[in-house]
Amino acid sequence: MGMVGTVGLVLHPRRDSRKAIDVILRWAAGRGVTVLGLHEEVDRIDCTAVAVDADTLAEKADLMVGLGGDGTMLRTMRLVAGRPTPILGVNLGKLGFLAEIDVDELPATLSAIDDHRYTTEPRMAITSDVAGTRVTAFNDIALVRIPGEGLAAVSVTPAGSPFVRYAADAVIVATSTGSTAYSFSAGGPIVSPRVEAVLVVPAAAHSAFNRALVLPADEEVTLDVLPSSGRLAVEVDGRVVAHLCPGDRITVSAWPAAANVVRLGTTFYERARRKLRVDGSPESG
Numbered sequence: 515m516g517m518v519g520t521v522g523l524v525l526h527p528r529r530d531s532r533k534a535i536d537v538i539l540r541w542a543a544g545r546g547v548t549v550l551g552l553h554e555e556v557d558r559i560d561c562t563a564v565a566v567d568a569d570t571l572a573e574k575a576d577l578m579v580g581l582g583g584d585g586t587m588l589r590t591m592r593l594v595a596g597r598p599t600p601i602l603g604v605n606l607g608k609l610g611f612l613a614e615i616d617v618d619e620l621p622a623t624l625s626a627i628d629d630h631r632y633t634t635e636p637r638m639a640i641t642s643d644v645a646g647t648r649v650t651a652f653n654d655i656a657l658v659r660i661p662g663e664g665l666a667a668v669s670v671t672p673a674g675s676p677f678v679r680y681a682a683d684a685v686i687v688a689t690s691t692g693s694t695a696y697s698f699s700a701g702g703p704i705v706s707p708r709v710e711a712v713l714v715v716p717a718a719a720h721s722a723f724n725r726a727l728v729l730p731a732d733e734e735v736t737l738d739v740l741p742s743s744g745r746l747a748v749e750v751d752g753r754v755v756a757h758l759c760p761g762d763r764i765t766v767s768a769w770p771a772a773a774n775v776v777r778l779g780t781t782f783y784e785r786a787r788r789k790l791r792v793d794g795s796p797e798s799g
Contacts, residue, residue: 516628522575526582587612639772645756653692664744682716731768
């Protein structure tokens, strides 16, 4: 008997996912597999996937399939955070780090997963209480300056020990997964997702000390918004969820192995070289 009895779909909000959905539905029909999707997503597409709410989707799916890019994959990971459900990323456009395959590879990949011929890559998340709401990020939580309202002046306290104050355009707390996203563009290091670490990276720092910190996953890090700071936006995986003012504080904790991404042979380093165009110095060759 195959592993997959129910496939859950998460769709990109704008890209055309019709071809991929049709492939999945045909494969599922041939194996007696049920396909579920979120009401607000499958209702806009004329297909036979069963529309359910987010809790039912997370509970019932044996395999989650994110159709889109990294943003869709991050949303899929948040939906099933804390569950062992494997997550397959299908690329519908730009090359991403989290998507494993293209649409043409779907039938063979789904069969391989159903036959237990795959591995999973655990992905750590970070969590925090922001404005009374618990948030989870698989890339990053960032305190970002609002144009016209001053810099992000933030003190960083890892494991209860005050360490540094940044004045910057943003202060980013990232996972290893997020090391190739906003953190990377701000000058942070590339970190393999196998490393359970929390990165703290200032973006465009106006400080004598402008280096990133790499912290162990078992240490919480507290960010205090200083009196000299402007009002800040809190971005969770790129979405603004709240605003902070001087005197406000958040504490960020790691959540190891919060999601499991399907892998079928590609390596993080291969994906990083392609996505980031890592070639090295011309003098080295």
